[in-house]
Structures are given as structure tokens and as C-alpha cells.
Amino acid sequence: MATAELIRIVSRASPMALAQVERVRAELARQHPGIRTEVVPVTTSGDRWLGSLSELGGKGAFTKEVDATLLAGDADLAVHCMKDVPADRPLPAGTLFAAYLERDDIRDALIHPGGLTLDELPAGTRIGTSSVRRVAQLAMTHPHLECVPMRGNAGLRMRKLADGEADALLLAVSGLERIERTDVITETLSVETMCPPIGAGVLGLQCREDDTDTIDTVSGLGDPATWRETTAERMFLHVLQGHCNSPLAGYARAERDGRLSLRARAFSPDGKTVLDAHEWAGPLDPATLGTSVAVALLRQGARELIDSIPH
Incomplete structure (x- = not known):
């Protein structure tokens, strides 16, 4: 089995995305000590645009530029949060997922500066989130709370919270773990309270189909249980x-x-x-x-x- 000597990893340029790449680099170095890796950062239209995602054509706004860099041969591997990869249309022709890393926490976390839990929040509390999944579930279980649209990476949302644009936030536990900010979590919500998004907590490694060296090198990073879960979802x-x-x-x-x-x-x-x-x-x-x-x-x-x- 041939292994690649250098793997160029394309990634969104956000702190979260780069933290995800570091996890992949560390696991690659552990399994293939001689390998070299380089990071090719790109800024996607989804990162630049802070309005509604549907106006950009949906979640593909986070993957289009990454896919293009991979297909052009300017990178060998893309690292994706699977919850951001559209499943209503096929992957770009000529690419595949070679592995899914072992799954992280799939739950959502409440961040409330006053330390209240979700059930303790008073009527009219403004929850910062643009997730239609979270908005619908809060409308069902906590209709007295108010959701205010808020996009941007986790660090930006926490700054907006500090600036008073919302009273509380809902963020993915796995994302806070990746940027080492679990200290801000007030309450980790059960999956019964807040059902997670499809693909939560899963990092996928995307390669070109014809790049067998890279596929062979990274496929060993995959977790069989996560593969089965993600395939079903x-x-x-x-x-x-x-x-x-x-x-x-x-x-x-x-x-x-x-x-x-x-x-x-x-x-x-x-x-x-x-x-x-x-x-x-x-x-x-x-x-x-x-x-x-x-x-x-x-x-x-x-x-x-x-x-x-x-x-």
C-alpha cells in the first residue's frame, strides 16, 4: 500500500476549522510518523456572509470553495464538519469521504452568563441562534423564550452575547471542546431536550477518488462505528x-x-x-x-x- 509523503489539507480559515485540522494532523502523525502536512486555508462565502444561509443557497456555502480547491488539485484532503455537508445532493463528482473520525459529543450546550439552566430562563429571554432546528424545538418546549438570529463562529457569537445582543446562546458542545472553551457551558442539554443535527460531532475526510495514495493513508484514521452512524444519518x-x-x-x-x-x-x-x-x-x-x-x-x-x- 502506497502512502502519501505530503498531504495538503484544505480548510475553512475559522479558528474552529483550523482546530479540526490540527486534530487530523496529530492523528496522521501518530499513524504515519514520516508524513508531512500543510494547511491550505480558504475563506468560504458562508464565512463571509452573516445573513440567512438560505439566501446563499444553503449549507453548500461552507463547502463550495473547499471542494473547488480539492478538485483543482491545490489540496489533497478536505476536513469537513459533517453537519455542514449537504446530503440532499451528491458529493462533487470525483470526490469521496475516505474516513469519518471517531465521533465527538453530539449534544448542544446552553451558555447563560447568569448560570441559569434552560428550564430556569424567564419569559422573554433572548436566545442567540440561527439554527432552524434549535428554533423549532425551543418553540415546542419553551415557547416563552425568544430566539434572535445569530450567525458567525463560536468566538464571534460569544462576543455578541457579551455585547448584549442576546441573553443566552446555544452552541454545539463538540465545537466548544475543539476551541477549548467548555468553561463557558452552563448546561449540557440531553438529546431528548434538544435533538442534534444530522452529522453532529463528526469530522469527515474528503479526497479525490483517483488519489489512491491519500485515500490509503487517511482511511486508517476512520472509526467503524462512526462510519455506520453517519452513513445511516x-x-x-x-x-x-x-x-x-x-x-x-x-x-x-x-x-x-x-x-x-x-x-x-x-x-x-x-x-x-x-x-x-x-x-x-x-x-x-x-x-x-x-x-x-x-x-x-x-x-x-x-x-x-x-x-x-x-x-
């Missing part, structure tokens, strides 16, 4: 054809005995309609499980729910 999203304004949530869980489960939910933006499905698969392949759970939601009216939301 992304097939679920693909079958539903959810767009970036669809309040969809869900997570797969691979048990040690080989069983795999997938729980998924679809919401109306106001949280008044909630569709729920939870299925188990024994040796069933993950993509079949993802398809089956998507069909279960479609039978409950998910297609009409998604299509009624402008995007």
Missing part, C-alpha cells in the same frame, strides 16, 4: 431531500453488539407539528436503516412539511 437526509431551512434532527447510535439505531424528528418551524421515528437495525446495512426511518417520517407527512417551508 446521511441516507436519511438524502431520502427526505431536506434543505437548510428544514427543521430536521436525528442521530444514529452504534451499539457494541453491532446493532444500530436511528432516531429522527421533523418539525414545523413554529414547533407545533412534530414527526418522530425511531428504528433499530441488526445486521441491516446503515443506508437501509436511514431509508427506512426517512420513509417512516414521509408516511407521517414529512414531505408536505418540508415542501411548505420556503427556501
Whole structure:
């Protein structure tokens, strides 16, 4: 098996993205001590634009420039947060995911300067988030709270919180871990309280299909359980054809005995309609499980729910 001598890693230029690249570099160095790595930073349209993502054509705003750099041959490997990679359309032709790293925490965290938990927040508290998934779930469970749109990386959002643009924030635990800011977490929300986004906590390593040296080198970084979970989740999203304004949530869980489960939910933006499905698969392949759970939601009216939301 040939291994690459130099791997050029393309990444968004945000502190979070660069922290993710450092994790990949460290794992590569551990498995292949002789390897050299270089970082090729790019700024994506999603990073530059702080308005609504749907106006940029959705989540692909975070991946388009990275994909182009990889396809042009200016980099050998791209590191992606899988929750930001659209699943309603195929990966760019000529690329594949060679590995998914072992999954990080999939939960959301509440940050409240006064130290209150979500259930303790008084009516009218302004929660800074632009996530349709979080907005819909808060509308369902905590309708007395007010969501105010807030985008930008975690550091920028925390500055906005400090400046009084919101009273509290919801951020991904895994992201705060990556930038070593778990000190700000007031409460870690259970997946029952706040169902996570598809692909939460997963870093994917994308290569060109014809670059077998890089594929062979990085595939050993992959975690088999995370591969199965992510495959099921992304097939679920693909079958539903959810767009970036669809309040969809869900997570797969691979048990040690080989069983795999997938729980998924679809919401109306106001949280008044909630569709729920939870299925188990024994040796069933993950993509079949993802398809089956998507069909279960479609039978409950998910297609009409998604299509009624402008995007």
C-alpha cells in the first residue's frame, strides 16, 4: 500500500476549522510518523456572509470553495464538519469521504452568563441562534423564550452575547471542546431536550477518488462505528431531500453488539407539528436503516412539511 509523503489539507480559515485540522494532523502523525502536512486555508462565502444561509443557497456555502480547491488539485484532503455537508445532493463528482473520525459529543450546550439552566430562563429571554432546528424545538418546549438570529463562529457569537445582543446562546458542545472553551457551558442539554443535527460531532475526510495514495493513508484514521452512524444519518437526509431551512434532527447510535439505531424528528418551524421515528437495525446495512426511518417520517407527512417551508 502506497502512502502519501505530503498531504495538503484544505480548510475553512475559522479558528474552529483550523482546530479540526490540527486534530487530523496529530492523528496522521501518530499513524504515519514520516508524513508531512500543510494547511491550505480558504475563506468560504458562508464565512463571509452573516445573513440567512438560505439566501446563499444553503449549507453548500461552507463547502463550495473547499471542494473547488480539492478538485483543482491545490489540496489533497478536505476536513469537513459533517453537519455542514449537504446530503440532499451528491458529493462533487470525483470526490469521496475516505474516513469519518471517531465521533465527538453530539449534544448542544446552553451558555447563560447568569448560570441559569434552560428550564430556569424567564419569559422573554433572548436566545442567540440561527439554527432552524434549535428554533423549532425551543418553540415546542419553551415557547416563552425568544430566539434572535445569530450567525458567525463560536468566538464571534460569544462576543455578541457579551455585547448584549442576546441573553443566552446555544452552541454545539463538540465545537466548544475543539476551541477549548467548555468553561463557558452552563448546561449540557440531553438529546431528548434538544435533538442534534444530522452529522453532529463528526469530522469527515474528503479526497479525490483517483488519489489512491491519500485515500490509503487517511482511511486508517476512520472509526467503524462512526462510519455506520453517519452513513445511516446521511441516507436519511438524502431520502427526505431536506434543505437548510428544514427543521430536521436525528442521530444514529452504534451499539457494541453491532446493532444500530436511528432516531429522527421533523418539525414545523413554529414547533407545533412534530414527526418522530425511531428504528433499530441488526445486521441491516446503515443506508437501509436511514431509508427506512426517512420513509417512516414521509408516511407521517414529512414531505408536505418540508415542501411548505420556503427556501
